[in-house]
Amino acid sequence: MLTVYPQTKTYFEHWKDLSPGSAPVRKHGLTVINGITVDAVKKIYDLNTGLLTLSELHAFTLRVDPANFKILSYCILVVLANMFPDKFTPEVHVAMDKFLAAVARSLSEKYR
Numbered sequence: 251m252l253t254v255y256p257q258t259k260t261y262f263e264h265w266k267d268l269s270p271g272s273a274p275v276r277k278h279g280l281t282v283i284n285g286i287t288v289d290a291v292k293k294i295y296d297l298n299t300g301l302l303t304l305s306e307l308h309a310f311t312l313r314v315d316p317a318n319f320k321i322l323s324y325c326i327l328v329v330l331a332n333m334f335p336d337k338f339t340p341e342v343h344v345a346m347d348k349f350l351a352a353v354a355r356s357l358s359e360k361y362r
């Protein structure tokens with residue numbers, strides 16, 4: 251995301267090293283992916299409640315433009331397709347797209 255959509259770097263200027271694979275990028279990548287694969291998956295049936303605190307954090311404290319959630323979702327799909335070309339069937343693509351869109355919608359909940 252930081253490479254393909256460099257405007258997203260503005261939120262992470264305080265990390266100093268934003269190059270691909272740098273320590274803070276790897277660390278935060280894991281944090282976000284854990285947020286999706288552990289937290290969001292656990293709360294899949296009520297994402298709005300489950301991701302409420304995270305939505306408030308991104309809206310009020312971090313002030314992340316919610317358009318960036320779509321950008322990140324798109325990047326995650328591209329990475330999955332590249333890493334798992336055999337497993338990334340049309341069904342998996344649609345299911346992941348739907349799930350990531352639901353996560354993005356819940357994270358945007360507090361902006362309204």
Ligand code: HNI
Pocket residue numbers: 258261262278281282285286304307308312314318319322353354357
């Ligand atoms: Ni996000 C911090 C989860 C998208 C900018 N983000 C977090 C944390 C989690 C998290 C978890 C750590 C919270 C804490 O410390 O309590 N972020 C997610 C998830 C998504 C997402 C699940 C989307 C699926 N975040 C984004 C996007 C941006 C973003 C798209 C900006 C482009 N997030 C941040 C910033 C921080 C952050 C900035 C604080 C990082 C830091 O180190 O200061």
